[in-house]
Amino acid sequence: MVFQKDQVRGKLIAVEGLDGSGKSTQIALLKRWLELESCKVVFTEWNSSDLVKSATRRGKKQRLLTPTTFSLIHATDFADRYERQIMPLLRAGYLVLADRYVYTAYARDAVRGCDREWVQSLYSFARQPDITYYFEVPLQVALDRILSGRPQLKFHEAGMDLDLSEDPTESFRIFQGMILEEYERQKKQFGFCVIDGSDLPENQQARMRAALTDRIDLSHYRRKTKVIREGYGKEVLR
Amino acid sequence: MVFQKDQVRGKLIAVEGLDGSGKSTQIALLKRWLELESCKVVFTEWNSSDLVKSATRRGKKQRLLTPTTFSLIHATDFADRYERQIMPLLRAGYLVLADRYVYTAYARDAVRGCDREWVQSLYSFARQPDITYYFEVPLQVALDRILSGRPQLKFHEAGMDLDLSEDPTESFRIFQGMILEEYERQKKQFGFCVIDGSDLPENQQARMRAALTDRIDLSHYRRKTKVIREGYGKEVLR
Numbered sequence: 001m002v003f004q005k006d007q008v009r010g011k012l013i014a015v016e017g018l019d020g021s022g023k024s025t026q027i028a029l030l031k032r033w034l035e036l037e038s039c040k041v042v043f044t045e046w047n048s049s050d051l052v053k054s055a056t057r058r059g060k061k062q063r064l065l066t067p068t069t070f071s072l073i074h075a076t077d078f079a080d081r082y083e084r085q086i087m088p089l090l091r092a093g094y095l096v097l098a099d100r101y102v103y104t105a106y107a108r109d110a111v112r113g114c115d116r117e118w119v120q121s122l123y124s125f126a127r128q129p130d131i132t133y134y135f136e137v138p139l140q141v142a143l144d145r146i147l148s149g150r151p152q153l154k155f156h157e158a159g160m161d162l163d164l165s166e167d168p169t170e171s172f173r174i175f176q177g178m179i180l181e182e183y184e185r186q187k188k189q190f191g192f193c194v195i196d197g198s199d200l201p202e203n204q205q206a207r208m209r210a211a212l213t214d215r216i217d218l219s220h221y222r223r224k225t226k227v228i229r230e231g232y233g234k235e236v237l238r
Numbered sequence: 239m240v241f242q243k244d245q246v247r248g249k250l251i252a253v254e255g256l257d258g259s260g261k262s263t264q265i266a267l268l269k270r271w272l273e274l275e276s277c278k279v280v281f282t283e284w285n286s287s288d289l290v291k292s293a294t295r296r297g298k299k300q301r302l303l304t305p306t307t308f309s310l311i312h313a314t315d316f317a318d319r320y321e322r323q324i325m326p327l328l329r330a331g332y333l334v335l336a337d338r339y340v341y342t343a344y345a346r347d348a349v350r351g352c353d354r355e356w357v358q359s360l361y362s363f364a365r366q367p368d369i370t371y372y373f374e375v376p377l378q379v380a381l382d383r384i385l386s387g388r389p390q391l392k393f394h395e396a397g398m399d400l401d402l403s404e405d406p407t408e409s410f411r412i413f414q415g416m417i418l419e420e421y422e423r424q425k426k427q428f429g430f431c432v433i434d435g436s437d438l439p440e441n442q443q444a445r446m447r448a449a450l451t452d453r454i455d456l457s458h459y460r461r462k463t464k465v466i467r468e469g470y471g472k473e474v475l476r
Binding site: 064065066068069072073075076079080083084118121122124125 | 302303304306307310311313314317318321322356359360362363
């Protein structure tokens with residue numbers, strides 16, 4: 001059992017890809033479009049639950065975590081958010097847009113040395129998305145987008161726990177390369193809808209919308225009241 | 239993959255059974271005996287790690303936890319203890335005595351509605367014990383031992399989250415009966431060494447020691463220095 005199969009009225013739409021692949025921008029644009037189409041839509045991000053945040057923070061800081069514990073803490077965090085936020089909204093008939101989903105965990109945990117089947121089984125309480133957009137970009141493009149801002153990379157974000165390099169930037173490069181390999185492996189297994197993240201942003205968005213309307217009948221998700229543009233881009237519910 | 243199979247020098251010995259089955263007394267006696275046999279032995283209890291204790295407490299208090307989240311929090315707690323305490327001791331060649339092990343989680347989580355296979359896979363990072371003693375007592379005997387002390391049963395301890403009864407004592411009775419059914423189911427599947435928890439304590443202990451020496455050559459676990467009784471039961475390392 002890799003995914004939960006309960007029937008729900010809503011639809012789950014996920015984006016996956018490397019940091020710097022452009023997925024977050026594109027999902028924000030998709031959300032805006034769906035709102036203007038008067039659809040019931042909500043957005044959710046990876047790793048935003050409060051319940052175990054303190055435990056994760058504390059463990060990360062003390063660098064005490066093994067790959068298994070690290071994986072389980074994130075799974076707990078996700079499960080809490082999934083069951084108290086995502087599932088109720090899906091049951092209530094919403095289009096739920098997720099910036100990163102279980103595939104992010106599959107990739108990160110596998111790179112850290114967890115057994116792939118174990119991780120997939122761990123997350124099997126969650127539904128498979130109705131569409132998973134995978135933003136494919138060459139590694140160097142994604143790295144350039146992130147590293148050009150000269151960011152202060154965090155310990156785990158840079159994959160420093162993997163002892164790949166003592167230099168955080170170099171560690172991040174190697175780590176992202178390993179994540180990319182995991183995504184490539186997943187791409188076929190899970191039937192991702194591949195978006196070329198090097199293409200023009202408007203082309204990416206057009207492709208996302210086409211794939212969405214192809215698979216989901218939006219008329220089932222429209223509010224009875226309509227969002228109407230009024231004057232200078234203001235919108236009101238009618 | 240239900241259990242991890244890495245080779246280690248140490249041995250893992252677990253006790254399982256209902257609250258009130260007498261297992262904790264018997265494992266304490268076994269530990270004392272092994273110490274007097276000059277063996278390298280340590281004791282570990284279920285649910286004693288600090289890492290996610292605050293999360294568990296907070297979640298329990300707010301009664302926010304679904305069965306999946308509840309299960310994952312306990313698995314995280316156990317994984318932390320397992321990888322930072324149990325495994326290093328097993329690698330270092332200790333006899334590790336565990337008061338409750340993954341079977342406790344299998345039973346509790348199944349009763350709360352988690353899929354049995356999912357829970358077993360969740361804990362598959364852990365080793366199967368070299369011996370698991372299962373303390374079998376009639377439900378009423380175990381209940382009488384616990385309830386005669388007129389305890390203040392805690393919310394989850396009494397299984398109140400399962401809505402079995404509004405009365406904590408009655409809820410506890412039903413809950414323990416359900417746990418017992420899970421243990422009975424596990425008994426054969428995992429080849430427990432069954433101890434009759436209604437028998438005389440000295441007979442139980444004798445049976446445990448016989449099963450232990452039958453399966454484990456204690457000479458591999460003896461310290462080079464000996465613990466010697468001196469005077470009024472004092473012991474010193476020589």
